[in-house]
Amino acid sequence: MTHAPRRIPLAAPAAALTAAALVAALGPAGPASSAEQAHQAAADRGSVHSIALPASHGDVRELPARRTAPFSMLGLTWTDSRAQLGGTAQVRVRDRATGAWSAWRDLETDVRTPETGPDSTAAGVRAGTQPLWTGPSDGVQARVRDASGRTSGLPAGLRLELVDPTPAAPTPTVTVAGSATAAPAPQPAVLPRSAWGADESLVKDPATYTKETKAVFVHHTAGTNAYTCAESPSIVNGIFLYHVQGQGWNDIGYHFLVDKCGTVFEGRAGGIDRPVLGAQTYGFNTDTAGVAVLGNYNDATSTPEVREAVAGVAAWKLGLYGYDPASTVVMTAAASNGKYTAGQQVTFDRISGHRDGYPTECPGNNLYADLPAIRTLAVS
Numbered sequence: 056m057t058h059a060p061r062r063i064p065l066a067a068p069a070a071a072l073t074a075a076a077l078v079a080a081l082g083p084a085g086p087a088s089s090a091e092q093a094h095q096a097a098a099d100r101g102s103v104h105s106i107a108l109p110a111s112h113g114d115v116r117e118l119p120a121r122r123t124a125p126f127s128m129l130g131l132t133w134t135d136s137r138a139q140l141g142g143t144a145q146v147r148v149r150d151r152a153t154g155a156w157s158a159w160r161d162l163e164t165d166v167r168t169p170e171t172g173p174d175s176t177a178a179g180v181r182a183g184t185q186p187l188w189t190g191p192s193d194g195v196q197a198r199v200r201d202a203s204g205r206t207s208g209l210p211a212g213l214r215l216e217l218v219d220p221t222p223a224a225p226t227p228t229v230t231v232a233g234s235a236t237a238a239p240a241p242q243p244a245v246l247p248r249s250a251w252g253a254d255e256s257l258v259k260d261p262a263t264y265t266k267e268t269k270a271v272f273v274h275h276t277a278g279t280n281a282y283t284c285a286e287s288p289s290i291v292n293g294i295f296l297y298h299v300q301g302q303g304w305n306d307i308g309y310h311f312l313v314d315k316c317g318t319v320f321e322g323r324a325g326g327i328d329r330p331v332l333g334a335q336t337y338g339f340n341t342d343t344a345g346v347a348v349l350g351n352y353n354d355a356t357s358t359p360e361v362r363e364a365v366a367g368v369a370a371w372k373l374g375l376y377g378y379d380p381a382s383t384v385v386m387t388a389a390a391s392n393g394k395y396t397a398g399q400q401v402t403f404d405r406i407s408g409h410r411d412g413y414p415t416e417c418p419g420n421n422l423y424a425d426l427p428a429i430r431t432l433a434v435s
Contacts, residue, residue: 104217130301139210142202152191167413245321262324392414407426
């Protein structure tokens with residue numbers, strides 16, 4: 056199967072320095088210092104603002120409706136990285152353009168931090184929900200309950216992370232360089248991290264490598280399907296900022312991300328052709344790769360472009376190590392995750408869904424049902 060690079064429309068550019076900022080920088084005090092310029096450059100790549108949830112009120116932990124700094128993505132985090140929410144979290148947001156408030160929306164809570172590597176043990180690592188793409192917003196309200204319908208069982212340190220991912224400037228359609236090693240499937244076109252505006256200064260530790268890529272887990276990012284593909288770079292950047300600044304991870308958790316138009320984005324740094332340790336399938340992060348499709352595939356059905364893109368990535372990654380995408384593999388659980396116990400031997404398809412390795416609905420019923428077709432595409 057071939058995957059020729061495709062020119063796509065990217066999000067509108069964010070100027071490195073606005074006209075007003077330029078005037079201020081070159082005023083009587085002279086040019087901005089290198090430190091000021093670095094601070095401005097970092098701000099131009101996006102930011103995360105945190106709001107702690109107040110104490111419980113009756114049977115719900117609620118953040119009353121309030122105006123906020125601009126944001127386009129949000130998530131809920133809590134202090135203990137090993138704890139699960141054990142309940143429900145809902146939010147509604149205020150549209151920045153119209154001032155209208157959205158309906159209440161659920162946050163996906165069945166996620167865990169990685170069990171190995173710098174992301175799991177570093178100070179300040181927080182558990183959290185999946186991030187939700189809201190579009191341009193400037194107000195938020197939240198309510199959280201535990202599984203009993205009250206708040207007594209909720210983890211400590213609940214806070215909302217409001218992410219304002221500044222769009223990346225358009226870049227030429229340049230793909231990331233891959234391995235020269237021969238593989239049964241060609242490398243697909245992959246847009247580099249620079250195409251979605253990754254602030255590499257936020258990645259504190261170098262990538263951790265495993266031995267090989269034995270399996271590929273397919274995910275969805277949940278959240279919304281009501282995005283344009285021109286917004287995809289901002290969504291990927293928002294997920295990166297949420298994982299790194301909101302949850303304290305070292306980098307974005309997924310190795311690759313795919314939008315509904317079939318565009319593939321480079322995720323975690325370290326080399327797309329190398330076996331980088333990710334943070335995507337708790338219990339089975341070693342020797343695997345994670346491909347996340349932007350959107351909620353309990354609600355939406357995948358496009359042919361999505362299926363082709365996921366198959367292309369999986370075929371290439373598995374082919375680098377000589378594995379047939381239609382075969383199976385036995386893997387050992389590295390942690391007890393609610394579905395398997397540490398040390399348990401589990402047989403997976405080489406291309407599996409997140410739910411095959413962890414108790415979650417991910418990658419959604421519709422995308423999960425597409426996995427047999429994706430496996431067929433991967434060997435065609």
